Amino acid sequence: MKEKIKSKWGISALTLILVVSSVWLLNFTGNDTPREFTITEQNVIEIKEEVQLDSYGFNVIDTQIEEGRVKRNQSLYLILRDLDVSPQTIYEINKKSKGVFQSNRVNPGQRYIVYKDSDTSKPYRLILHDNALDYVTFEWGDEIKVTTGQKEVTKEINIASGVITSSLYESLVEKGNNILIANRLSEIFAWQIDFFRLYPGDNYKLIYEKQYVDGKPYGIGDILAAEFEHDGRTYDAYYFQGDKSMGFFDSEGNGVQKALLKAPFKFSQRISSSFNRNRFHPVLKRRMPHNGVDYAAPIGTPVLSVGDGEVIEAQYRGANGNIVKIRHNGTYTTAYLHLNGFARGITPGTRVRQGEVIGYVGKTGRVTGVHLHYMIYKNGQPVNPLNIDLPPSKSIDASERSQFEKMVEDLKRKMENDRVESVASVIKEE
Numbered sequence: 001m002k003e004k005i006k007s008k009w010g011i012s013a014l015t016l017i018l019v020v021s022s023v024w025l026l027n028f029t030g031n032d033t034p035r036e037f038t039i040t041e042q043n044v045i046e047i048k049e050e051v052q053l054d055s056y057g058f059n060v061i062d063t064q065i066e067e068g069r070v071k072r073n074q075s076l077y078l079i080l081r082d083l084d085v086s087p088q089t090i091y092e093i094n095k096k097s098k099g100v101f102q103s104n105r106v107n108p109g110q111r112y113i114v115y116k117d118s119d120t121s122k123p124y125r126l127i128l129h130d131n132a133l134d135y136v137t138f139e140w141g142d143e144i145k146v147t148t149g150q151k152e153v154t155k156e157i158n159i160a161s162g163v164i165t166s167s168l169y170e171s172l173v174e175k176g177n178n179i180l181i182a183n184r185l186s187e188i189f190a191w192q193i194d195f196f197r198l199y200p201g202d203n204y205k206l207i208y209e210k211q212y213v214d215g216k217p218y219g220i221g222d223i224l225a226a227e228f229e230h231d232g233r234t235y236d237a238y239y240f241q242g243d244k245s246m247g248f249f250d251s252e253g254n255g256v257q258k259a260l261l262k263a264p265f266k267f268s269q270r271i272s273s274s275f276n277r278n279r280f281h282p283v284l285k286r287r288m289p290h291n292g293v294d295y296a297a298p299i300g301t302p303v304l305s306v307g308d309g310e311v312i313e314a315q316y317r318g319a320n321g322n323i324v325k326i327r328h329n330g331t332y333t334t335a336y337l338h339l340n341g342f343a344r345g346i347t348p349g350t351r352v353r354q355g356e357v358i359g360y361v362g363k364t365g366r367v368t369g370v371h372l373h374y375m376i377y378k379n380g381q382p383v384n385p386l387n388i389d390l391p392p393s394k395s396i397d398a399s400e401r402s403q404f405e406k407m408v409e410d411l412k413r414k415m416e417n418d419r420v421e422s423v424a425s426v427i428k429e430e
């Protein structure tokens with residue numbers, strides 16, 4: 001009972017304040033000169049003419065913006081129908097979409113943005129996002145237009161560092177860094193560090209480009225410099241792009257990534273079948289991927305290991321015949337099939353050097369004739385050995401050495417400063 005009374009009084013008090021203040025306002029307005037009114041009107045006009053662009057470059061003054069996600073089984077037609085767009089207009093939009101947008105490309109969960117006139121609440125524009133970056137704009141205001149666009153990716157120089165306690169992945173997650181950095185680092189140092197066998201206490205520091213879309217972290221750009229201390233030894237890599245030299249080099253200017261031999265032979269051999277994910281198999285008479293390159297080399301031709309590594313398989317294995325598999329690093333493994341026999345000492349666990357003979361061309365296993373089936377695995381997946389993009393192992397060109405050394409000095413100085421904020425400001429100042 002008491003409560004009710006209280007609240008009743010509460011309302012009355014509030015009403016009183018409102019009444020008082022409106023009277024005061026009225027008085028104030030009443031006392032004002034007409035000049036004051038003119039100014040107010042001008043202000044309104046000024047706001048109407050003001051241009052405020054959104055991140056798509058559209059004026060959002062007098063515009064209502066609504067965001068949504070495509071629902072299951074919702075087509076572009078249904079999205080537009082829900083926005084009360086007439087079937088005739090939808091038909092015109094569809095016609096204009098030809099060659100720009102395929103209406104069957106709408107998937108549940110896609111983000112879309114609707115622009116409506118704030119006076120009439122009538123929609124006149126729809127932006128449909130393919131992903132965080134790419135989008136299609138449909139407009140049906142004054143004229144019907146369908147265009148594609150891409151959001152701007154902005155970059156910021158960032159520093160990441162960490163000490164490994166259990167894994168590189170975990171040390172990145174712990175510090176809130178993008179886990180893609182782990183892939184990049186293992187690719188850069190693939191020839192020096194076995195990323196599957198890191199030790200607690202191993203540590204790293206790198207300068208990289210952090211990418212943003214709409215102010216939100218989007219991905220990582222180039223890695224500019226990286227230092228990795230593994231098992232008490234420090235490895236470093238600096239990205240350099242000159243006219244003569246390009247890629248990652250250590251602070252001495254030596255190429256960090258070693259190339260694999262172009263082919264596992266001393267002399268060039270004829271290719272009888274290339275890498276093909278959808279080949280008609282000549283023996284099995286059905287479509288199956290050909291995950292390697294066939295070299296029609298004469299029987300007994302020495303087969304070379306294309307890089308330094310460890311033999312992880314050397315045996316007769318069914319359709320593969322005599323196979324040798326060599327693990328070069330955490331990223332690359334190569335395989336040599338249908339061998340006539342193995343070179344002396346080629347057994348699992350053996351270390352081999354680039355160019356070392358590991359076996360001889362033969363026709364063991366499921367084959368139609370003598371050939372070597374050669375494969376490269378990158379992160380466990382077969383890749384085409386003929387177009388794999390392996391960086392050169394050359395050193396910095398003499399003509400670009402001083403330019404490179406200056407860059408290294410600069411990046412080293414920045415890396416010494418571990419705090420992200422201070423590094424960002426140093427770079428901004430320049």
Ligand SMILES: [Zn+2]
Pocket residue numbers: 273290292293294372373374
């Ligand atoms: Zn083959």
